[in-house]
Amino acid sequence: MGQTGESASSLSINAERLISDFEELRQIGRLPTGGLGRASFSPADGEAREWFFGRCADAGLTVRTDGIGNIMVSSPAIDPAIAGLAPVWAGSHIDAVPNGGAFDGPLGVLAALECLRRIHEEGIQLERPVQCVIYADEEGNYSHLLGSSALARGFTREELESMTGRDGDQFVETFAAVGGSVEDALGVTLAPGAVHATVELHIEQGPLLEQRNEQIGVVSGIVALGGGVVTFLGRADHAGTTPMRLRKDASIAAGALLVALPAVAAAVSERAVVTSGIIAVEPGASNVIPGSAQVTVDFREPDAEALEALEAGIIRVSESIAAEYGLTVEFDFGVPIAPSPMDEGIRAIISAAAEGRGLAWSALPSGAGHDSQNMATIAPTGMIFVPSIGGRSHCPEENTAWADVENGANVLLDTVIHLARRSL
Ligand code: HGY
Ligand code: MN
Ligand code: MN
Numbered sequence: 001m002g003q004t005g006e007s008a009s010s011l012s013i014n015a016e017r018l019i020s021d022f023e024e025l026r027q028i029g030r031l032p033t034g035g036l037g038r039a040s041f042s043p044a045d046g047e048a049r050e051w052f053f054g055r056c057a058d059a060g061l062t063v064r065t066d067g068i069g070n071i072m073v074s075s076p077a078i079d080p081a082i083a084g085l086a087p088v089w090a091g092s093h094i095d096a097v098p099n100g101g102a103f104d105g106p107l108g109v110l111a112a113l114e115c116l117r118r119i120h121e122e123g124i125q126l127e128r129p130v131q132c133v134i135y136a137d138e139e140g141n142y143s144h145l146l147g148s149s150a151l152a153r154g155f156t157r158e159e160l161e162s163m164t165g166r167d168g169d170q171f172v173e174t175f176a177a178v179g180g181s182v183e184d185a186l187g188v189t190l191a192p193g194a195v196h197a198t199v200e201l202h203i204e205q206g207p208l209l210e211q212r213n214e215q216i217g218v219v220s221g222i223v224a225l226g227g228g229v230v231t232f233l234g235r236a237d238h239a240g241t242t243p244m245r246l247r248k249d250a251s252i253a254a255g256a257l258l259v260a261l262p263a264v265a266a267a268v269s270e271r272a273v274v275t276s277g278i279i280a281v282e283p284g285a286s287n288v289i290p291g292s293a294q295v296t297v298d299f300r301e302p303d304a305e306a307l308e309a310l311e312a313g314i315i316r317v318s319e320s321i322a323a324e325y326g327l328t329v330e331f332d333f334g335v336p337i338a339p340s341p342m343d344e345g346i347r348a349i350i351s352a353a354a355e356g357r358g359l360a361w362s363a364l365p366s367g368a369g370h371d372s373q374n375m376a377t378i379a380p381t382g383m384i385f386v387p388s389i390g391g392r393s394h395c396p397e398e399n400t401a402w403a404d405v406e407n408g409a410n411v412l413l414d415t416v417i418h419l420a421r422r423s424l
Contacts, residue, residue: 015406018114026102035099035396040137041174048094059117067184069136070147075120078129086196088419091133101398108201111409126420135371142171148371152378154189195379197419200372201412207391215407216354216361217385218347222340222373224307225300228333230318236291250293251281256321264313274299340373345424346382353414380424
């Protein structure tokens with residue numbers, strides 16, 4: 001691309017256009033609560049993807065969707081001499097947790113689109129391509145960080161065929177209904193070196209930047225996370241005729257586990273967290289003693305060994321509860337996602353970009369999981385945080401000031417241009 005218009009060093013994003021995009025996308029899948037109902041591969045997700053493809057077409061950008069639903073956007077005006085080089089990726093996700101907020105994911109996707117648009121429309125001369133990326137199913141409706149896990153490590157056919165959504169649907173069937181196939185999903189793993197570097201702009205989803213009155217968080221590392229389902233198996237019986245002392249009530253064991261979890265976390269460290277977001281009992285009738293109870297556990301800790309201790313603690317306390325109530329217990333835990341230090345070189349680029357724009361910044365660990373922790377296993381990776389108002393996230397109250405959106409997007413732009421002009 002020839003050098004026209006603004007130079008790379010003075011380039012800024014078009015904040016009005018970015019905010020307009022954001023306001024349009026947040027309407028797709030919006031619930032009466034103000035939160036989002038936009039699970040991956042749902043009709044709302046499909047509508048959001050179509051809207052996004054339209055915005056890319058409006059900007060003259062080309063779009064490719066890979067075999068598991070990740071989307072890559074590139075500029076067709078790229079200099080043929082560099083078109084084949086490993087690109088710099090900037091992106092995030094557009095799927096949401098149930099009743100989720102509007103910023104978690106879309107901020108990073110739309111800011112990355114805006115960066116690519118500005119580079120494309122100004123014809124900025126780069127040494128390698130910049131691409132905008134949407135990672136599929138980051139929120140784990142089927143598997144936590146699904147799309148980036150497929151890119152980084154790949155899934156087996158058995159793993160894909162065993163995936164079940166929050167609504168009990170089979171991934172394979174839902175994915176087929178939107179035109180996907182297991183065959184295609186098996187073939188997306190990236191070769192080493194396929195991506196030069198990745199950067200993700202994301203809301204902090206916590207209170208620290210707001211408390212510190214800082215505009216930019218330079219992420220130092222991302223927490224290790226594990227999860228799965230603990231199933232207590234007892235005996236369904238009549239709610240009226242079965243004496244309390246003769247019961248094998250699975251729901252009582254589930255309740256005992258919920259109450260025990262804070263102590264399990266505290267026994268590992270102050271940073272360890274455990275959450276049970278879904279509890280299901282069978283058969284699910286008020287006058288039947290539950291014969292089985294499923295409790296999901298999401299557990300996290302910045303250190304991989306501490307995460308192992310956390311998982312062992314959950315298993316240990318579950319087994320002792322089962323023994324106490326005369327039940328059996330089964331565990332179905334996924335492959336833990338390793339903690340991920342962010343690339344030092346990219347951290348330095350991000351902090352220099354923040355300072356260059358007169359923004360206060362500090363280094364922050366991420367307690368939230370992100371696709372970047374997968375991407376960091378195959379390419380140098382960095383993350384930029386902007387403040388979350390009140391530290392709220394994963395709820396309709398999730399919010400970030402437009403000034404912070406603009407600051408974050410400009411720091412993202414400076415960072416991707418720096419990465420695309422110099423090797424790390
Ligand atoms: O769960 C997480 O930390 C992320 O929002 N997927
Ligand atoms: Mn999230
Ligand atoms: Mn997210």
